[in-house]
């Protein structure tokens with residue numbers, strides 16, 4: 001288990017590939033003996049961070065220290081870290097013993113010491129009887145154990161694991177998760193583990209670092225991350241959840257899905273727009289509709305092995321996902337209750353699109369490199385302005401030629417009665433638009449973007465770079 005002294009300290013680390021920032025000001029402390037998991041969707045930068053620690057690639061900015069000493073200036077082969085890859089990267093022509101002993105032989109370590117160390121690590125990964133086996137005759141799980149043994153033989157202070165279980169089937173992956181956890185406990189060394197599998201992260205880790213778009217979104221224990229996600233991205237990424245628009249009415253009182261609820265959150269102010277997260281297992285469902293907080297009609301009911309998953313349409317028109325050990329038949333009218341402590345209230349990252357732009361003339365403004373018609377007669381030509389556009393005032397069109405701009409659908413968040421989409425206009429300049437719509441789009445769909453002149457509201461800008469939308473970095 002981790003103690004409190006910091007073994008790795010990462011400060012202001014950034015990295016770009018081809019002008020695209022894939023790591024953006026990463027700050028992280030890893031404690032000695034901790035099992036830390038970097039978790040996030042594909043492309044969020046977690047492997048890049050691991051590769052910088054291993055020394056396979058250089059960072060652009062920032063520092064990393066290990067035991068208080070600079071790590072980035074140390075050549076990869078001198079760093080007291082070892083990496084286990086997703087593809088085991090074993091030598092197919094060598095047996096298990098020689099695969100593990102390979103590095104030590106290169107270093108001319110005496111035979112009897114090699115022997116002792118190989119046997120010790122084979123015991124750790126429960127492969128003692130496999131020394132002479134041809135690695136290609138082993139199962140995926142066994143090959144991964146050999147790869148871990150090979151990484152452990154150098155007695156690293158930190159083991160870096162890059163999706164080591166991703167190539168295994170589900171059953172093998174579950175078994176290996178238990179073994180990895182046990183191995184970590186016995187070895188007492190620090191593990192930094194990369195995965196996009198949230199369940200794996202929750203099972204294995206002391207600490208989870210949730211990443212998206214090259215930024216850390218949240219650092220916490222599995223329970224913190226699951227029960228108290230800091231934003232809608234984390235809530236959506238970690239487990240199933242109902243994420244809804246709400247209004248904090250006052251301390252400990254919040255309105256969402258058309259009802260007022262008691263909650264435990266304070267300090268948001270009065271009548272402040274918020275996001276509300278309710279886990280499906282935290283909604284109590286019953287046939288009796290009296291004395292419940294709200295009611296709805298079951299739309300679907302699916303057995304999930306241990307529990308049933310129901311989608312319920314509330315009388316006010318919101319769809320809620322609910323899990324319960326009992327089945328409620330589709331069509332039945334049900335009563336629903338949510339306890340105050342199960343309502344998680346979060347600050348909204350933004351309440352509308354705010355885009356820096358430049359006035360072209362009295363009837364046009366340039367936003368994100370494109371000219372838009374709008375009323376700009378109050379502003380001097382060439383002056384800088386800030387355009388505010390409500391989420392529901394942006395039309396997405398099938399035919400991208402029909403729009404003023406073209407974009408790609410990114411993060412999709414279902415809000416119970418509509419979708420909240422992130423549309424990437426230009427990834428390199430980090431230009432994103434945020435759109436509320438009832439239409440169903442898929443991630444990576446290319447869309448035309450149309451905004452009516454009357455829906456673009458101009459104001460004097462606050463200091464920020466030209467052509468960027470508010471809060472872009474939060475959820476690309």
Ligand code: ATP
Nearest residue numbers: 017018022040041042043044045046047048049196
């Ligand atoms: P995955 O789970 O898919 O591996 P990841 O979160 O580990 O994703 P990275 O591999 O760190 O993400 O990649 C982050 C971004 O950097 C991606 O957009 C990727 O295409 C880009 N990238 C990574 N390596 C390079 C490279 N050598 N040259 C150019 N772009 C790169």
